[in-house]
Amino acid sequence: MxxxxxxxxxxxxxxxxxxxxxxxxxxxxxxxxxxxxxxxxxxxxxxxxxxNKLVTAVLILRLVREEKLHLDDLLCNLLPENYWEGLHTWKGTDYSKSITLKHLLSQSSGLPCYLVDKMPDGSRAMDLFLKGNDQSWPMEKVIQAAKLIKAKFPPGTKGKAHYGELNYRLLDEILLAKTGKQIDELGEAVFQELGxxxxxxxxxxxxxxxxxxxxxxxxxxxxxxxxxxxxxxxxxxxxxxxxxxxxxxxxxxxxxxxxxxxxxxxxxxxxxxxxxxxxxxxxxxxxxxxxxxxxxxxxxxxxxxxxxxxxxxxxxxxxxxxxxxxxxxxxxxxxxxxxx
CATH class of the missing domain: 3.40.710.10 (DD-peptidase/beta-lactamase superfamily)
Structure with a gap:
């Protein structure tokens, strides 16, 4: 070299x-x-x-390794209804109760992305960010926006994935639900551990x-x-x-x-x-x-x-x-x- x-x-x-x-x-x-x-x-x-998705992923995988979570766990069993009810509808069928931890980790849930996918009015949040318009996106707003955007395919459709921030925001919430700690507190512990x-x-x-x-x-x-x-x-x-x-x-x-x-x-x-x-x-x-x-x-x-x-x-x-x-x-x- x-x-x-x-x-x-x-x-x-x-x-x-x-x-x-x-x-x-x-x-x-x-x-x-x-x-x-x-x-x-x-x-x-x-x-x-x-x-940062690698950080969220490894925190989830540690819990899987410790058998505190399983890749086949259903989102509907991990978070309250307000996070998932009516979140995924594809061609008239509600698949919200079919989404698993594995689907979220692998971006194969079929859920849309509230940042890069177009809203019904044709706007994209990412375009605003690139032009310098900083925006707050609390989880309530994320869920609301996701329900306005069409799902991409049924969860776990063979060979398909759709890149999105929503999957990993949900994973952050699962970490909080399972550990009682926010993603930043969990992440800081990893950073300290690795120097x-x-x-x-x-x-x-x-x-x-x-x-x-x-x-x-x-x-x-x-x-x-x-x-x-x-x-x-x-x-x-x-x-x-x-x-x-x-x-x-x-x-x-x-x-x-x-x-x-x-x-x-x-x-x-x-x-x-x-x-x-x-x-x-x-x-x-x-x-x-x-x-x-x-x-x-x-x-x-x-x-x-x-x-x-x-x-x-x-x-x-x-x-x-x-x-x-x-x-x-x-x-x-x-x-x-x-x-x-």
Missing amino acids: KTDQLDKIIQNLRRNKHVLGATFQLSLNNEIHNFSFGNLNEKSRFYVASI MLQTAFLHKIDTQEYVPIISKYGVLSIEKYAESTRHEIISTSGDLMLFLKAYFEGAFYPKEKLASLQIWNRIFFPFKYGIGIQQFYIPWFFSPFKKIPPLIGHCGSVGSVAFFIPEKNAFVTGTVNLAGQPQLVFQTLIKMLNKI
Whole structure:
């Protein structure tokens, strides 16, 4: 591996006028390499976006490991009626009582996403966020909005998944119901356990303590949203590496059972979703002369990544810190993989 070539790939991100900085940590055969530029470096704290779903997932999986929860447990038996009654209707049939813990973890519930799916009036909450309109989304508002958006398919439909924030908001509520503790309190215990000293929940720290979140419209403010969800996370590439390696070493769920979580359903190209984990894949016909191995882990909407590449015995974490252009970080990762 030539680190100068990898560094050049990262530096080329400067060509995008909206990218103010980038940082990546690569662990290859247990050797750590850092690459960065601009307003981000290996010590910078940044918003991880949907990588937080891995944190929620491992907290649930720990309870499954301890047999305090089971993947086949029904949502209707885990939360009060106001969370699930009338939540999922597909072609005139109410499937709300058929949703399981596994469906929520694997994004295969068929439930809509209150952030990215269109409301009946054609509006999308995510569009407002990208334009700098911060919004509070308490659980009552989430449930109300979800009932106005059509479900995507019956729960557990073979091969199907629909990416959505709602599934994981419900998982947060299940954690609270089973443990009596909020997602941020449970998450902080994991961070302390792993020595993730620079990782925190966004609503608990000042905006000056992390690099501003950027979109093509400028700086994004999500303080109201973070206060309402309690699960938005700020971290560093190094801390994410600690978490990612702990996951694959079996810290949260038995190592010998991790493969059972990798039952992939198509979610949107080029992603698939397993049980609490995501896969990025490029079919061979898109790259016939240079195979791109699958990446397993999770990414976030701001160009944040935390992936294990089994075929390379490599881990990569980091961010380009730019919302609304998800292709950018994966174009970069593909170039990096071609050099290692």
